[in-house]
Amino acid sequence: MSEPHFNRIALIGIGLIGSSLARVIRAKNLADTIAIATRSEATLKRAEALKLGDSYATSAAEAVRDADLVIVSVPVGASEAVAKEIAGALAPGAIVTDVGSTKASVITQMQPHMPKHVHFVPGHPIAGTEHSGPDAGFATLFAGRWCILTPPPDTDPEAVEKLTRFWEACGSHVDQMDPGHHDMVLAIVSHLPHLIAYNIVGTAEHLEAVSETEVIKYSASGFRDFTRLAASDPTMWRDVCLHNREAILEMLGRFTEDLHALQRAVRFGDGKMLFDLFTRTRDIRRNIIEAGQETAAPDFGRPHEGD
Secondary structure, three states, X not given: OOOOOEEEEEXXXXXXXXXXXXXXXXXXXXXXXXXXXXXXXXXXXXXXXXXXXXXXXXXXHHHHOOOOEEEEOOOHHHHHHHHXXXXXXXXXXXEEEEOOOOOHHHHHHHHHHOOOOOEEOOEXXXXXXXXXXXXXXXXXXXXXXXXXXXXXXXXXXXXXXXXXXXXXXXXXXXXXXXXXXXXXXXXXXXXXXXXXXXXXHHHHHHHHHHXXXXXXXXXXXXXXXXXXXXXXXXXXXXXXXXXXXXXXXXXXXXXHHHHHXXXXXXXXXXXXXXXXXXXXXXXXXXXXXXXXXXXXXXXXXXXXXXX
């Protein structure tokens, strides 16, 4: 099957995901023209300096004119504002999608403003790093990763198919999911781990500040790896928490129950419970590696002295 080609792709937001899209679109020749829009003049100038697009604007409405694919890559809390801004400028037949980590909220925010002559197909590429901004992107970000589409009922199947082939051309595996189910799954595999990381790093920072324990100086690999998650974009993760509240609270509740059980095992010296838990969870790590979502290289493949 040939790779899909668009006349004009509008990228609204040019952070890690948007700039990675710009690079892979160029590398795979998926569009004749790439139009970039972002509200920040400084970010826009940086994107232009990096030659990520063909046109640059602080107006999202200007960028989407004549675009046959529009990809909204903004913090999920800004989704409705963007939808309102671009609604009147969208071309007939255009596909409008997004990359937000919460889907029910994005649909609630954007769908009421989408004109009937466009195809709204929400999406979420499950790919990222702890870095942000136009310099952070790279063309292979989506290679071997999953992209989940959550099209509303009665969405044109041809539009969904073309968007599917677009993400496959970017290197992704593509799946479809109910928005609520997506939000529950992402709450446990992404949102909760980030919240735990932020909390652990915050606790360590507080301990360092009040007791001079040299937490930072002697950080072992476990704490160090939590700091990678905790270095992620604060605006994005604030919005994720606010817009996937119910699913996150459900997973936090389950996590808290399991944490209490672990606390009891440590307190009462239940070695069997600890060993069984650690054995089961190690198997999960192996399964993730076998699924191609992580490398088996020691220490995440980090270089070491003498390598």
